Amino acid sequence: MSWTKDEMADVVVSCFEPGSSVNLGIGMPTRVAQRIKPEQDLMIHSENGVLGVSGRPSSDEVSPTLINAGKETVQIAPGASFFDSSLSFGMIRGGHLDYCVLGGMQVDAQGNLANWMIPGKKVTGMGGAMDLVNGARELIVMLSHFSKNGECKLLRECDLPLTGKEVVDKVVTELALFQVKKGKFLLEKLAPGHKIEDLKIDEDILEDMR
């Protein structure tokens, strides 16, 4: 059985040390917010200038000026703070943020990430991703293991334009959790009922650490 998106989010959450600060990217990583438990004591950072995001507002508490990086309404917890974009990215670039979770189109064994454009087809822009990948102490990439055409997105070398070079620390897919180190995907956890062959990653860039 492959992991569901919630189970993938739980795998990501299990990577966080209690009491740390976390930035969650848009797309799949937003699901992580709902799986965090209060006792983990995490400070959630949002690049648009919020530290201390805590879930959703009730319908009578909604504020148009309180949103996250995905432009969705959010709430804050006691201890939160607001600041401008330069200070927000200073927190990121300055290495003050413990974890960043981003979605991805491709990752490779060198720790390169591509997630902002497909030449000639799709350009969304990088938003804050290029700053985040270079700033956060640990970068966790969450993505589906295979493309719509069935090609593995965990590659020897990305062929899409990069978001960052040698920046990825961990990768979570519906099949497995990997550390990315020394030019290899180091397999740490495999979804139940799956074999290592199901990963479709070449042997010389894959190492079983279990």
Added chain:
Amino acid sequence: MPQSKVVADAGAALADVKDGAVIMSGGFGLCGIAENCIDELLAKNVKNLTVISNNVGNSGRGLAKLLKQKQIVKAYCSYVGGNPDLEEQMLSKQVEVELVPQGTLSERIRAAGLGIRAFYTPTGYGTLVAEGKEVKTFDRPCILEEALHADFAIIKAQKGDSYGNLWFKESARNFSPMMAMAAKVTIVEVEELVELGEIPAEDVHLPGIFVQKIFQGGNYKNDIEFLITSEEDNS
């Protein structure tokens, strides 16, 4: 008493904006945008504008109204997702778009306001963003990014006084303080134009020295792009 910078309305505030102007526009998505100033630019129909804005509006709202009226020829932004007008005009080359990583965009604007000509940053190293830029290795390779200036900044704040001291609400602050510092002429619209001293000095988010014109705004929509409540999340 410090000089008053109060003008009557958006028309008076933007009277000097001409074709070809370079305009910074505060806001993250639609949060904290200068709605009255944007509507005035639309009414004036000034053309060949260069805009510097994180998102350049969204789905026909905010600055995307100016896109629809073909007023923008160049945009500096970090994200075009969720903005079909921009994506379409970018791909058909009607608008020249320079995509800038969000933290670099903010810092290039801040640098312009604070007299820093350029700075080295690791952001974008090894990517398309680094093309043609000087690389220097400190603890790791970094690229040289230059300050980004503008003729005008259009800014919205929750509160402001006659000198231009500003207070922003919640996450509506985003790019606005840096843009206010970086433009030759900074125009501010506020939900509440307050008396001098009403914003306690220690709570001023942007000192009025960076502001040239300020007016009482009105008819705010304060659009929410994605309204998600706890009731929906739990269902």
